[in-house]
Amino acid sequence: xxxxxxxxxxxxxxxxDSKKGIDCSALTRQVYREVYKKELPRVSAQQVKSxxxxxxxxxxxxxxxxxxxxxGKTNHTTVYVGNTLFINASSSKGVVMSSxxxxxxxxxxxxxxxxxxx
Numbered sequence: 001x002x003x004x005x006x007x008x009x010x011x012x013x014x015x016x017d018s019k020k021g022i023d024c025s026a027l028t029r030q031v032y033r034e035v036y037k038k039e040l041p042r043v044s045a046q047q048v049k050s051x052x053x054x055x056x057x058x059x060x061x062x063x064x065x066x067x068x069x070x071x072g073k074t075n076h077t078t079v080y081v082g083n084t085l086f087i088n089a090s091s092s093k094g095v096v097m098s099s100x101x102x103x104x105x106x107x108x109x110x111x112x113x114x115x116x117x118x
Contacts, residue, residue, distance in 0.1 A: 001081065002035075003035050003087070004095075004097065007027060007030065009094055009095060012093075012094050014091075017029075023089055025041075025077050027095060028040060028077045028078065031079045031087060032079075035062070036115075048064075048066055050064070050113065050115045053113055054111075054114045055112075059082075061081050062079065062114075063115075064077055064078070064080070064114075064115060065100075065109065068108050069108050078098070080112060084100040086100070
């Protein structure tokens with residue numbers, strides 16, 4: 001949550017990686033740096049390969065969630081914080097807390113990945 005409060009409200013910027021603007025995979029990467037002192041790949045297609053898939057019922061804080069938001073490929077990544085909530089760099093709202101219970105996110109959710117944190 002400390003990492004979320006640091007990034008909350010930052011506007012979305014495709015390719016962005018700073019408080020001036022950030023995209024989803026950069027946010028996931030920054031959260032992992034701040035919370036776990038772990039480097040993740042820069043892009044979501046590589047982040048998905050950074051861990052093992054976990055069943056929805058076994059999601060834990062720190063798992064990376066992947067979504068298919070615009071057609072064919074899995075292209076959006078977020079960090080799960082628990083109780084259906086995740087830190088999200090939304091293209092329309094910037095960095096916000098979102099929920100898997102939201103119809104939009106529930107429909108586009110694909111799977112979670114657990115990255116070894118130590």
